[in-house]
Amino acid sequence: MANPTRVKSSDIAVKLDLDRTGTYATLCGFLEDTITFGSSLEELTMQDCADPTAVPAVIRDKVSTSISIAGNGVVATESAEKVIDAAHDPDSFPCKIEMTLGGTSITWTGNMQVESAEVVRNGIRTATISMSMQSDGSFTKTTT
Numbered sequence: 001m002a003n004p005t006r007v008k009s010s011d012i013a014v015k016l017d018l019d020r021t022g023t024y025a026t027l028c029g030f031l032e033d034t035i036t037f038g039s040s041l042e043e044l045t046m047q048d049c050a051d052p053t054a055v056p057a058v059i060r061d062k063v064s065t066s067i068s069i070a071g072n073g074v075v076a077t078e079s080a081e082k083v084i085d086a087a088h089d090p091d092s093f094p095c096k097i098e099m100t101l102g103g104t105s106i107t108w109t110g111n112m113q114v115e116s117a118e119v120v121r122n123g124i125r126t127a128t129i130s131m132s133m134q135s136d137g138s139f140t141k142t143t144t
Helices: 080-088
Strands: 012-016 030-046 057-074 093-101 104-120 128-135 140-143
Touching (some): 012 030, 057 093, 057 104, 080 104
Antiparallel strands (some): 012 093, 057 128, 093 104, 104 128
């Protein structure tokens, strides 16, 4: 049996350009990101032409694609204000998702909008922060 080649969390990065200066950086304090590559599907019922009495089948067409990112970690003075400001900003900002799979590097580049940002005060413990973002337009995939 051959063991799978595992991908470490350090081989995956979400980098944002919240200042829109062309400089991408990970958010200080964020410890975990969930990246979802999604699609919207349209469902149609299709009748069997050869047997009109058969139960119709459902067919699906992909009508759009999207990327969503949810991240969380500790409130860091280096990034918390930027996250909260981005939640109030009406404009999207550049984002890069970088993944190294073995010897292959994959980068998705596009724009994101902050859907929500949440800061949690938890008694005397370290405050935490979470953020949810949605793609704004298409992303370009580059493989090297």
